[in-house]
Amino acid sequence: MAGYHIREIENGVFGQFSKIKEEFEEFLDAQDQNCTLMALLELSDLLGAVEGYCEKKSISFTSLISSSVEAAAVVHPENISDLKSSFNTLTQSLTQEDLVKNLQAFLIDVVLHAEQFNLRMIDLLTMSKITQRAFLSGHRTPKQ
Secondary structure (H helix, E strand, O other): OOOOOOOOOOOOOOOOHHHHHHHHHHHHHHHHHHHHHHHHHHHHHHHHHHHHHOOOOOOOOOOOOHHHHHHHHHOOOOHHHHHHHHHHHHHHHOOOHHHHHHHHHHHHHHHHHOOOOOOOHHHHHHHHHHHHHHHHHHHOOOOO
16 A cells, blocks of 8 residues: 555556556545545546647647537536546547547546536646656655
């Protein structure tokens, strides 16, 4: 076990899908611990991992977020199983087109989950920017 988590979670590499997987597993671990605050922080970390991955794959993260927020506005919040399902679909993306479509569906579910706690995507993105230095440097202190 590492840090706050109660299960072993393999470290991912920022910019690779493995980091998205790590952050999603940390989110699920926080859910298992019934710790909403930690789960929401993990969602912000997850967004940072998605952003890094999109950058490496030449996918517009800004467009993806905008379209996900717009689409989420017309969908009613579901439960955690929808988020798990969209993540599993994302892991099976074979083409760039599938990847973009499945990333958007996953981000819609992230937005819907956060909204259940009166948080907006901008709240998660703000926290994500704050914690990105840990992704990039491996440390929780500001880069010099």
